[in-house]
Amino acid sequence: MDSKAMNGKPSNKKIKVVFVLGGPGSGKGTQCAKIVEHFGFTHFSAGDLLRAETKSGSEYGTMIQNLMKEGKLVDSSIIVRLIQKAMLESENDKFLIDGFPRNEENRIAFEKIVNIEPEFLLFLDCPESELEKRLLSRNQGREDDNIETIKKRFKVFMESTLPVVSYYEQRGKVRKVNAAKLPEEVFEDIKAIFSSFQGNDIGYRQIAIEAKPERSASLIKCWLPFLCIISILLFLILFLLMSRTCTVFL
Numbered sequence: 001m002d003s004k005a006m007n008g009k010p011s012n013k014k015i016k017v018v019f020v021l022g023g024p025g026s027g028k029g030t031q032c033a034k035i036v037e038h039f040g041f042t043h044f045s046a047g048d049l050l051r052a053e054t055k056s057g058s059e060y061g062t063m064i065q066n067l068m069k070e071g072k073l074v075d076s077s078i079i080v081r082l083i084q085k086a087m088l089e090s091e092n093d094k095f096l097i098d099g100f101p102r103n104e105e106n107r108i109a110f111e112k113i114v115n116i117e118p119e120f121l122l123f124l125d126c127p128e129s130e131l132e133k134r135l136l137s138r139n140q141g142r143e144d145d146n147i148e149t150i151k152k153r154f155k156v157f158m159e160s161t162l163p164v165v166s167y168y169e170q171r172g173k174v175r176k177v178n179a180a181k182l183p184e185e186v187f188e189d190i191k192a193i194f195s196s197f198q199g200n201d202i203g204y205r206q207i208a209i210e211a212k213p214e215r216s217a218s219l220i221k222c223w224l225p226f227l228c229i230i231s232i233l234l235f236l237i238l239f240l241l242m243s244r245t246c247t248v249f250l
């Protein structure tokens, strides 16, 4: 699917989307930063987009803030429009969308509004006991990192997000990694997944590598007729000289 599907953005580039899901605190943000650095994706965190919206003075700000405090999900049309806007403003054609789709409604709204099928869904698998430990020691001043909200977020994850993972699993689109290891170890597994994805795909780096042979091939193509004409002329001159020499001798 090309980007025309993305609300008419004029470009021939094929937009690639990878969804990143996992329980709260599974390391989605941590790993996305590494993927961006190594594979040139642009990262959008659904949670960060919503937090930015609350700070922007938007009409939905207070409603979003209240839902987030409760660990509840925001209406799909709001979050999908924020993601779509961020994608349209970007020059990149490869996007990591983290913390999305959180429920079936999110998934269907993205399909309808943005109309791009994800390449795959990266799923960070981690037990709840480890997630709880990480969230309680995250210390980033998030209003939802308290035990009461954390429990609610776990419930939403089990009841609403896991069915989305199953949906993509049935379509062979889930790439699951064990996220209970050290961040660097988790990234080693992720690296293998993205390397094989880049291998099947024309990523930026591959285009850069192939640029030179393509240029020399087109140079040969453009000079070929001149080379032919010069060869024919040289052959004619040689032929004339030879026939003159023969006439003199005779």
Ligand SMILES: Nc1ncnc2c1ncn2[C@@H]1O[C@H](COP(=O)(O)OP(=O)(O)OP(=O)(O)O)[C@@H](O)[C@H]1O
Binding pocket: 022, 023, 024, 025, 026, 027, 028, 029, 030, 031, 047, 099, 134, 135, 137, 138, 139, 179, 180, 181, 182, 183, 184, 186
């Ligand atoms: N593999 C890991 N081992 C231990 N701690 C980790 C690991 N990955 C991330 N962390 C830490 O756990 C906390 C949560 O990580 P991060 O913010 O990346 O998770 P997240 O999945 O994006 O969370 P959320 O869904 O709440 O936004 C952070 O303090 C981070 O430094």
Ligand SMILES: Nc1ccn([C@@H]2O[C@H](COP(=O)(O)O)[C@@H](O)[C@H]2O)c(=O)n1
Binding pocket: 024, 045, 046, 047, 048, 050, 067, 068, 069, 071, 072, 073, 074, 075, 079, 098, 099, 100, 101, 102, 106, 144, 153
């Ligand atoms: N698709 C989404 C994603 C997030 N939310 C709300 O934001 C909260 C924080 O999300 P993180 O990914 O940063 O953990 C989440 O608990 C939801 O309230 C959402 O509504 N829809």
